[in-house]
Amino acid sequence: MKILLADDEAAARYGMSRALQGAGREILEASDGNEALAVIREKAPDLVFLDLNMPKCDGLTVLANLREKSDAPMPEIIVVTANDSISLAVDCIRRGATDFLTKPFDVDHLRAIVKRSEDRLRLQHQVDALRQQLSVSGGTFGSIRGSCRPMQRLFTQIERSAITDLPVLIRGESGTGKELIARELHQRSLRASKPFVAVNTAAVSENLVESELFGHVKGAFTGADRAREGVFRRADGGTLFLDEIGDMPSSVQTRLLRVLQEGIVQPVGSEDGIRVNVRIISATHQDLEQAITDKAFRHDLYFRLKGIELTVPALRERQEDILLLANSFLPSDRALSHCAVAALMAHRWPGNVRELQQMIASAAALGDSEKITARDLGLAAASPSSTSFSWEQYLDLPLSEARDRVTQDFERASIGHALEQESGNISAAARRLGIHRQSLQQKLRQLGMTTKLGDE
The missing domain is CATH 1.10.8.60 (Helicase, Ruva Protein; domain 3)
Known part of the structure; x- marks a missing residue:
């Protein structure tokens, strides 16, 4: 990320430069407005801290010049001034500035602005890459196909959701490809090199759901002739996909909620808890809101699972x-x-x-x-x-x-x-x-x- 510090005071530029040094950042400097315009056109910085009171060409003139020259790149611009006038701030925003920073400023605030800009820039790069991928791939997004507007919107949501560690709830009718979306989320996440484990909770016998999810120790119940890890432990470090979550028995919902809250699973027949690090992606075709009204699904579990909600359109x-x-x-x-x-x-x-x-x-x-x-x-x-x-x-x-x-x-x-x-x-x-x-x-x-x- 390129950051331009445009200020006629060398000491101010030095202090800001020291505060903003970091991996992946290139700090550029300009001592007046004309120099700032030249650097913007030649180096195309991503973020500019623009002092209003500079000789030769002040900050307002720089903003006006950039707005008039449509061929010049328009970076994100933070105006810096000792004047905290609201009317001046409004005028700067109207001319194209993104934000307004009053001297003397807090260093943490300065760093927060840069971090926000980095996040926005990274997200924009991801969206641009996604659009490019879709334009050359004939509507293919990993293992998923779709060129219509709802699917392209979903692809963007998947790309954004994948880089977080929030739980994801995928909703859609049966047969829409919810597991494909769960796998794509995993493949695009930081957990991609770790296990992806999928379990259809509706396909597991109610008597064995707890054992399937949390594991059991040898002798925990009739037929338990050996210990079983359970899917949470198998997915440790990676992603656990719980399909048809709306069909999960109430007793298991309570235990699942505890795991999500504490990050600890307790195998059936054991008194010892085992810590796990798992990202949960769940899916359902059920109306969970109605299930909550009917007391068939826990509302607190619903909100735990619904960190991000994705909806898959019907064909x-x-x-x-x-x-x-x-x-x-x-x-x-x-x-x-x-x-x-x-x-x-x-x-x-x-x-x-x-x-x-x-x-x-x-x-x-x-x-x-x-x-x-x-x-x-x-x-x-x-x-x-x-x-x-x-x-x-x-x-x-x-x-x-x-x-x-x-x-x-x-x-x-x-x-x-x-x-x-x-x-x-x-x-x-x-x-x-x-x-x-x-x-x-x-x-x-x-x-x-x-x-x-x-x-x-």
């Missing part, structure tokens, strides 16, 4: 990702027919991505030709006109983007319906829609409905 809310995912699941020697695309776009996907993956795998295995049809998918009777429409998926978008999305989704449904009615025949579908064949082919490309399609 029916990711229309533009359906073909991206379907093609990623297809073997290289298979292709989707137009009628198959129409059926895929019309289906409501109650089983989400898992249903799509299994449907494609089954059709590829059992189909008679290289071209997969709607009948191969088991969707021959699907019709876009029979699906329910919901405005909710558009309400969080800017108006212009929502309008474009509504238009695109309607065109997909209308074209898909026409293709299905005409058994995938493009010429006949174009006549049904009242457009030229070439126009329909162009529209199919624009809407992403031609990727890896079989010729009709």
Whole structure:
């Protein structure tokens, strides 16, 4: 990180420089406004402490100059002055300054400002890298695919959440890929070299859940012929993923809460506690708030697990990702027919991505030709006109983007319906829609409905 200290007093620059020295920081200096402008243009500092009262060119002039020169880089600027006038502070902020520091200043406050700027800069670099990754990867984020706005927003949230050590609660319908997200969080965290242990609490017998989570000593119960570590100890230093947390028995919820509070597990049949260092990621498709109201889930455990909450959109809310995912699941020697695309776009996907993956795998295995049809998918009777429409998926978008999305989704449904009615025949579908064949082919490309399609 580059930090520019622009002050005409050498002693002030020296004191600030000593206070801000640190790994990864490059301290630049300027003794007047003109020199500051030159350093900003040549060195592009990330943070500038700008004294207002400098000879030749004062701080306000520097701010005005930077604002007028749109080609010049605009760093984060902290104005430094002995004048604590509120009107002056407002004027500086209006001219582009980020904050206002009054002399004499506290060294800890100065360091806090730099630390905040470093955190912001690091986060911005991560977001930029994520955007670059998505732009060149065709909507692939690690092992997860998605190019729609909700998924890209989720990818950004994963990137930000991964670098913290807070517990994460992942919510979403069954089949949306919650475990994939948990694994991606682990792989992008500082614990990536340590174990990732996943356990589906709903799949474990109620009598054995405590043993599975916390372990047991030999002879703790009938059949315990040897000691067992439990998943907390196996995940020590790493990440523990608790899937279907909403189905956990109440007695186990109490013990889990204690582990989260104290960081100590007590194996079944033992009086000794064992300290563990584990990051908890949990997931559920249940309505936990209703479960709390029904006294089926502890509210204090809920708040312990919900350090960060991520929500995975259902596949029916990711229309533009359906073909991206379907093609990623297809073997290289298979292709989707137009009628198959129409059926895929019309289906409501109650089983989400898992249903799509299994449907494609089954059709590829059992189909008679290289071209997969709607009948191969088991969707021959699907019709876009029979699906329910919901405005909710558009309400969080800017108006212009929502309008474009509504238009695109309607065109997909209308074209898909026409293709299905005409058994995938493009010429006949174009006549049904009242457009030229070439126009329909162009529209199919624009809407992403031609990727890896079989010729009709």
